[in-house]
Amino acid sequence: MGLRAWAPGRVNLIGDHTDYMGGLVLPVAMGLGTEITGDRGGNWVMLGSERFDGVAEIPLEGVDDPSRVEPPWARYVAAVVSELQPDNGFVGMIHSGVPPGSGLASSAALEVALAAALGADLDDPVGVAQACQRAEQRAVGVPCGIMDQLVAVAARPDQALRIDCRRLTVANVPFPADAEIVVVESGQPRELASSAYAQRRKECEAAEEVIGSLRDASPSAVEAIEDPLLRRRARHVTTENDRVDALAAALADGQLRYAGELLVASHASLRDDFAVTTPELDELVVALRSVPGVYGARVTGAGFGGCVVALCQPKTRLKLPVLWRGRPCGGASVSGAVTEG
């Protein structure tokens, strides 16, 4: 096999349900990712999967409606090809190391790895991420933001990535040497398309109709929203944006205790104001907080199930189902011979 393209899954340290409202996020790339091996050439993108049955066979000009392609996992392939309309086809295999439905952006890892395999310009992270974000929206109809795709391209080792989702700018935030990220599974799979994700986005947009951009809204403007549900949704987004910058500063200064408190405050906001946690996720956060060496923990990603991220002293012992632990990893890469024709 000539070519190897790879893209990581993501763990969001803080800033959930803010990206699609032009807010701030602070994710990292994890060491688990999706690899695509094979060769460029021909007029089709033909991929098998180690994890799923069936084959994706997509013509280079793409398809009108990727959401109708079978098997269902091939919808992501169809959507990426339709967005990129590459000059050359590809024949190969997908090896996915990010468990699907765990809130770790397995679909973004697949989209970005495929874009890299098809020759997308990884030196233009925003362009690649925007194409893959559109692909995600077309493949499964989820009105997602850009966080997952952008961190999968732009992440650097040992750095968290602060993304300003309004300006589409990124900045590296050094991750402290004496800390470790631990991802713990709740065992509850979550499916974004069937979750209240789109409904939350609509609620935030309804709040913006009352007070204007949530990114610019003052706390007093938020508290003046009459509808109690919209007020809570807006309060989450605005306070979460503030917590992103507070965590970036705390990590850069090595203030790990305060960093942990911010994670816990973010979880409480996602639980009480945004209503996207579950009893299992809430219990996991409580359990983790009682472990010596854990600074703080919160749900990571969209919620409704999935995983919890904890900030810990390195090698903290945990009697919980740890899915991954480590330091921030790098973004997408391509290597090997490129045969085209």
Ligand code: GLA
């Ligand atoms: C999913 C979406 C992201 C983001 C998170 C929640 O992962 O793909 O764009 O909205 O949920 O923060």
